[in-house]
Every structure is written in structure tokens, then in C-alpha cells.
Amino acid sequence: MNLQQLKYLNEIVRQGLKISGAAEALYTSQPGISKQIKLLEEELGIEIFVRNGKRIVAITEPGKAVLSIAQRMLHDMENLKQVGEEFGSQSIGHLTIATTHTQARYALPPVVKQFMERNPGVKLGLHQGSPTQIAEQILSGEADIGIATESLALYDELITLPCYEWHHCVVTPPGHPLLNLPVLTLEAIAQYPIITYDFAFSGRGKINEAFEKAGITPDITLTAIDADVIKTYVELGLGIGILAHMAFVPERDSHLRMLDALHLFKPSTTRIALRKNEYLRGYTYDFIELFAPHLTRDIVAQAMHLSEITEAN
DSSP states (O other), X not given: OXXXXXXXXXXXXXXXXXXXXXXXXXXXXXHHHHHHHHHHHHHHTSOOEEEETTEEEXXXXXXXXXXXXXXXXXXXXXXXXXXXXXXXXXXXXXXXXXXXXXXXXXXXXXXXXXXXXHOTTEEEEEEEOOHHHXXXXXXXXXXXXXXXXXXXXXXXXXXXXXXXXXXXXXXXXXXXXXGGOXXXXXHHHTTSOEEEXXXXXXXXXXXXXXXXXXXXXOOEEEEESOHHHHHXXXXXXXXXXXXXXXXXXXXXXXXXXXXXXXXXXXXXXXXXXXXXXXXXXXXXXHHHHHHSTTSOHHHHXXXXXXXXXXHHO
């Protein structure tokens, strides 16, 4: 048994059980991969894959157990490399952040600027996607850190740490009747077409919860994943918008008006997510603390350590 065989196994699964895809991704030959997988199966005394002729059609139950162990071993190898890189060159490397549009557009710019000034040797990448896509990128190793509001805490394979709370607001064109109300209410909002986030984004669950609790069915006519898109269609007069308060910037959004909705919708919590058992380089801790100052290196390291103890038990 060797690490190369484990890499082949992992890549075959990553490529949807296609040896051709694994061979292309790893710059090797299909026969070479097939031979090594057969040798691994013979050494372990089990069949890892279910085959139909030469084609792999499924992974067996013992194969799933082998895959799980193989992935942990490969992950630990990556951690060993990270340790070497950390102490060999502490200020050079790559950091990839997976996040939503709202975070990337409104919360992260000052953090990214400060981080790049403090860590000029680190190449930073921003991947935007849905909370589900963000979680998957962290789990696959495509991203080092995930930042989102919804869903991340639902993944047992991730450590999630709360960063800050935020609330929603209502945006309207100038002169809208809602602007004349002494107190904004859900009943008043529901009288107009609503443009807001897609269900998986930016606290949408809190919006639905508030209307359901009040027994009101809102007229949500358009949804989007991007706060700027929501504001664009509000400006066109297609409805009123419900979006994250941070996404309304008065000096940039002078063509719209904003009404605070803190009293109508429960606050949402933005979280940072990390893969369990991940070795974090020094600049990763630095980025986290810049984004959420209360998440110091000691606190994050302690959370990572506790997750290791939990898994061991």
C-alpha cells in the first residue's frame, strides 16, 4: 500500500468513478491507475469498487470505509506540507476565501485591503457562491476559509465560529408610501411586491419566519443572490427590497431610500467555517482576526483542538 494508490482512489471518486477523468487530472495513464487499484484491493483483501466489465459503477461498503481513511491520510499529508511551508517561509503562500456576494462586496473589502498590506507575500483568492457551495469548497480543499450566514453550521465536518450579527432593512424608491408611516410593519410591507434574496442566502429564513409567525403571505415576486441586483430592480419600480442592512450604502445608493427593519426580522449571524483537523498557517489566523477581532489565534486554535478531541472520542 502506498500514498499514490490512495491518491488514485480518491481521484477516481472525485471524478464520478471515471478512471479516464482521474488519469487526466493526475497526468497519468488509465491502465496504470487500474493496476494500482487492483494491487490495493488484493493487499486489503476486499473489492473497493463494483465493476461492470472494465467500467466502475459503484463503490462497495468496505470501499467507502477505505476511502474515508484514505482521505484522512491524504489530508494529514497536506497538513505536514503546510507545517514545512509555515516554518520555511511564514509570509509566503496562498489563502482562498469562499463567501457570498454580500460578504465579498460589503463586509470584506476593508479586511482584504488590510490583510494584503500586512501580508504582501500571500496570494489571496475570493470564490463567491451559495452557502452550500461554500461548504463544499471547504470540505474539498478548494477553499481555506468559508464566510456565510446560512447553512454552514449544519455541516458536522466543519468548525463554525460566530463573527457578527446583522439585520435586514427595507429599500424603496423615493416618495414611496412606506416612507410616510410612523412605524414600519409586516402588514404594510406585504401590501407591495417584494424583491429579496434567494432562499439559501443572507438570512432569507429569518424573513420567511417573521411573515409565517404573523400569519401573513408576502408577495415575493423576484429573488436574487446579489444585493446589487435587488436594488437595481427596486430602482426600476418593480417592488420594494428586503436586504442586508450592510448592503445599503447611503452615498452610493442615493437613488433609493432605506427603512430599518430590526424590529421586524430576527438578526442573522455571519460565521467563519474551517475544515476540522486543518493545519492553519499564521496568515490564516491573521485574516480571521482581522475579520472578527474577537476570534484571536488562541480562541481559533482552541476550537480546532476541541474538535480533534471530540472526533478522537
